Amino acid sequence: MNLSAVRTAWNRAAHFASTAISHNLLAVTARAAIAAIFIQSGRTKVTGLLTLTDGTYQLFREEYRLPLVPPEIAAHMAAYAEHFFPLLLILGLFTRGAALALLGMTAVIEIFVYPYAWPTHLSWAAPLLYLIGRGAGKWSLDRLLKLD
Template sequence: MTTLSARAAAHGKPIRANPVRAFGRLAERLIPEDAIALITRLGVAAIFWSSARTKVDGVLHITDGTYSLFREEYRLPLIPPDIAAHVATYSEHLFSILLVLGLFTRFSALAFLGMTTVIEVFVYPDAWPTHLSWAALLIYLIARGGGAWSLDRAARLD
């Protein structure tokens, strides 16, 4: 069985390249997966770091406003609001730093995916487009890891 391009070449007809496929191959050569992993890590870390910094004054002093949000607006089931405020605040700081470093990338991404799921289900269900975007980035990191430019790779953890 011959391919269409082989038959065209045999009959002296010009072979037309598929521009979509050609662009895809060019993009694969020009954009290394390690760059995608790094950009994804930094992007996700920036989202959660920004959220973490709204919850504190100074270095890690949780604000009264944060406690209020967890008591009055977020109202998570099963977890007392003051504990939830601490866990969320410290987790957002810790896992953001780990993602920037590329250390324990898969675990950090999994932790953020869990947080994203809780936020989606219990806090802001109407924000699903945003949360779905976060989930896609996090699932990529869980599946592929932090890439060559990560401490995971340097320490042979990945």
């Protein structure tokens, strides 16, 4: 098999993948995947619906130690954000804004909390950047409400 035949076969496979794996499929997958990560993190901070645990306050006081924001306020902001913005992503509502907010959270975590966890944070940033750049896709409230 010569190089031209390999190139042709590769291009056919790439075209098939581009057709079979649409933006809509990528967007709904990105929305669900990143929402799951942040919701799971948010659930570790609360008991019941949205009551913060004592351990959450301790984490923000002792381990996270964010600058400028008191730990009690930062704990509430993080817990609520980790529930609210993923819910918007799941619904595909205000997707670009929700993804931007979670990207901002990711940046704060990377810069101030766990700077050596950049591979994990990069894996969070990738779907968030995709959603900011391309939007929620047609399987979303954004599309239904013509917000995209």
